Amino acid sequence: MINFLKGYVQLQITGETKERFLNLCSKNNIYLWNIKKEEETLHLCMCAWELKGLQPIIRKTGIKFKVEGRFGMPFFLSRYRKRKMFFAGILLCAGMLFGFSLFIWDIGIEGNSILTDEVLYSYLKTQNVQYGSMKSKIHCSEIEEELRNEFDQIIWASVEMKGTRLVIHVQESIMPQTEQKQNTYEASSIYAEKEGIVSEMITRSGTPVVGVGEPVSAGALLVDGKVEIIGDDESVMETRYVNADADIYLETSYTYEDVFSLNYQEKEKTGEEFTHYYIKAFSGVCDFVFGSEDYEKKETVTEEKQLKLWNNFYLPVYFGKIVDQEYVLENKKYSRSEAESLAGQHLDEFCLNLQRKGVQIIKNDVTITVDNKNCHAFGNIQVIEKTGESRTVQEEIMEPPQEEEGLQ
Amino acid sequence: MKKHKTKSKLKYKIVEGMGLPRDLMLGETVLQLIGHAQAYIENYKGIMEYTSMRIRIKTKDGCITIEGSNLCIAYYSAEEMKICGFISAVFYVME
Numbered sequence: 483m484i485n486f487l488k489g490y491v492q493l494q495i496t497g498e499t500k501e502r503f504l505n506l507c508s509k510n511n512i513y514l515w516n517i518k519k520e521e522e523t524l525h526l527c528m529c530a531w532e533l534k535g536l537q538p539i540i541r542k543t544g545i546k547f548k549v550e551g552r553f554g555m556p557f558f559l560s561r562y563r564k565r566k567m568f569f570a571g572i573l574l575c576a577g578m579l580f581g582f583s584l585f586i587w588d589i590g591i592e593g594n595s596i597l598t599d600e601v602l603y604s605y606l607k608t609q610n611v612q613y614g615s616m617k618s619k620i621h622c623s624e625i626e627e628e629l630r631n632e633f634d635q636i637i638w639a640s641v642e643m644k645g646t647r648l649v650i651h652v653q654e655s656i657m658p659q660t661e662q663k664q665n666t667y668e669a670s671s672i673y674a675e676k677e678g679i680v681s682e683m684i685t686r687s688g689t690p691v692v693g694v695g696e697p698v699s700a701g702a703l704l705v706d707g708k709v710e711i712i713g714d715d716e717s718v719m720e721t722r723y724v725n726a727d728a729d730i731y732l733e734t735s736y737t738y739e740d741v742f743s744l745n746y747q748e749k750e751k752t753g754e755e756f757t758h759y760y761i762k763a764f765s766g767v768c769d770f771v772f773g774s775e776d777y778e779k780k781e782t783v784t785e786e787k788q789l790k791l792w793n794n795f796y797l798p799v800y801f802g803k804i805v806d807q808e809y810v811l812e813n814k815k816y817s818r819s820e821a822e823s824l825a826g827q828h829l830d831e832f833c834l835n836l837q838r839k840g841v842q843i844i845k846n847d848v849t850i851t852v853d854n855k856n857c858h859a860f861g862n863i864q865v866i867e868k869t870g871e872s873r874t875v876q877e878e879i880m881e882p883p884q885e886e887e888g889l890q
Numbered sequence: 891m892k893k894h895k896t897k898s899k900l901k902y903k904i905v906e907g908m909g910l911p912r913d914l915m916l917g918e919t920v921l922q923l924i925g926h927a928q929a930y931i932e933n934y935k936g937i938m939e940y941t942s943m944r945i946r947i948k949t950k951d952g953c954i955t956i957e958g959s960n961l962c963i964a965y966y967s968a969e970e971m972k973i974c975g976f977i978s979a980v981f982y983v984m985e
Contacts, residue, residue: 505936508968517963519942 489530489554492516497545500524506539530554579791586615588647588788588796596635596654605632614764614798617643625650645794669707669723672870674698678734681866688726704730707875723875732869736836738848740828740859744821747811749781754808762786762800777808821857825850829859841867919949921980928964929956929973929980937966945973955981 495503507514507528512535517526530552540547562568589606591599606612609628611620622641629639629652638653671688677699680692688705692698705726713719756775761768786802816824829848836843848861905915912918913933922930931947931954938953939946940963945956961975 501937501940504940504966508936508966511968513965513967514963515965517940517966519940519962524940 485527485529486554489552489556490527491530491533491549492525492527492551492553494548494550495524495526495545496522496547497543499543499545503539503543503545506542507536510535510539512536512539525550530556582797583646583795584617585798586611586617586620586643586646586648587613587798588790589613589650590647591650591652593652594654597633597652602629602650602652605629611648617646620648645792646796647794670725670872670874671703671707672705672726672728672730673873674700674702674704674730674732675869675871676700676732676734677702678732678869680704680730681733682731683728685726685728687724688728690728698732704728704870726872728870729868730870731866733844733864733866734869735862735864738829738832738859738861738863740825740832741856742821742824743856744816744852745855746814746816748814749779749809750812751781752808752810756806758804760802760804762802764798775806775808777806779810780806780808782806816857818852821852822850825857825859833863836863836865839867841865917950919947919954921954923977923980926958926977927974929977930970931973932970934971942975947971952982952984955979955983957981 497503503524504514504517512528512532514526514528517524536547589603589612591602594602603612606625609625611625620643622643625641626639629636629641629650635654636652637655640651642649677697679697680694683690683692683694683704685705687709688707689709690705691703698704705728707724707726709722709724710718711720711722754775754777756773756777758769758771760770783805784802785805786800788796789799789801790796829846829850833843833846843863843865845864846861848859848863850857850859852858902916904910905912913920917933919934920930920932924930933950934954935948935950937945938948942961943957943959945961945963947954947956956973956977957979958975958977961973961977964972964974
């Protein structure tokens with residue numbers, strides 16, 4: 483390496499006293515390497531600046547030498563002395579890459595479902611953690627604590643820096659937020675949220691007011707938070723107030739209605755496309771548009787990719803492709819079967835949404851009718867769903883028991 | 891001559907008796923062989939003959955002959971040299 487940096491030459495030696503030449507070189511502290519014998523010639527390498535010291539040795543030994551090649555940094559620089567800007571460009575590029583590696587250019591969030599990426603990004607922005615932040619100013623442990631404190635849904639957070647990427651893993655709580663808090667100073671009762679027939683009831687605390695199979699109206703009391711303790715003489719000994727807790731399932735119905743017109747407009751693509759590209763760096767955008775388009779109506783699809791050198795080395799440079807697809811609006815009309823199929827799809831989506839909320843569908847009385855202009859779906863969907871709304875109760879002051887007349 | 895021989899014998903006995911390094915005290919040649927492909931040599935006077943099949947190196951007490959094929963000298967300086975190639979035999983020829 484040192485020899486390469488200082489420069490060395492490869493020589494071809496011919497003559498009778500090649501061994502004497504080698505010995506004289508070693509005596510004069512001239513370092514030789516890669517010495518090879520080929521027939522009557524000797525090939526060897528030596529440092530370029532020691533060529534001057536060879537003159538007396540050559541005179542003494544009478545050998546002839548020829549420089550076969552010059553290697554090393556001095557010769558390289560001399561060969562490319564007219565290409566200084568090329569090397570300056572390489573150095574500048576290396577400097578810029580090093581400079582970019584000191585900042586964060588991508589934030590990845592994983593494990594979130596309740597909290598959207600945008601919510602977390604905007605919170606991080608308030609903590610000065612965003613694209614372009616310096617890595618030395620970001621403290622991962624502090625960000626983890628702040629995320630846990632700010633969002634109740636986040637029970638665990640991990641923040642790590644990988645290259646120019648900040649990766650945030652979060653674990654959200656799967657317990658619903660509607661759990662009733664145990665309040666020792668207030669009691670609560672459970673009321674029906676809508677009318678229906680009680681199909682199942684499991685009471686854990688409180689006094690049930692209705693039974694299975696009884697119809698209830700919206701707002702009716704289902705489980706009372708007041709618990710009366712009856713004595714042997716069937717009188718009220720004590721009244722306690724608790725937070726009523728029960729699983730109550732009501733058989734109720736949803737009214738479903740869906741109307742849509744048979745006439746509609748559909749986007750029909752003409753097949754004409756216009757593509758152009760752009761490069762975005764920091765806040766500047768450079769468009770590469772060749773030609774022009776004059777579409778009356780168009781659909782634009784943009785694809786953007788961030789430049790990255792390897793897995794976690796992202797750079798603040800984006801390449802984008804914009805495709806404009808021309809379309810025309812065509813007036814169409816659904817046929818009877820198409821309209822019925824579409825109405826059926828809407829109904830299926832509605833039922834699927836209900837099922838996702840934990841509602842059990844027991845009967846579907848929706849009918850679909852199609853006339854000249856519209857398609858109409860109307861009917862009732864009978865379901866069994868969990869209900870129960872907690873409301874606090876006012877404690878009543880208990881009256882002291884009356885003395886018996888016989889004792890007076 | 892006799893005095894010189896007596897001195898060198900005494901020196902030899904002192905070095906052997908005290909367990910001193912022979913290459914430093916007696917200027918003996920150090921030859922280190924790595925398999926049959928490499929040889930490191932120190933404490934020599936010079937090269938007497940060099941061909942691709944034989945290398946003869948002059949030492950203090952005689953010469954060392956290394957025979958083989960495709961022999962080349964990886965580096966050569968006043969202190970140390972390295973021989974590469976296929977080494978088939980090493981001979982010591984004492985004066």
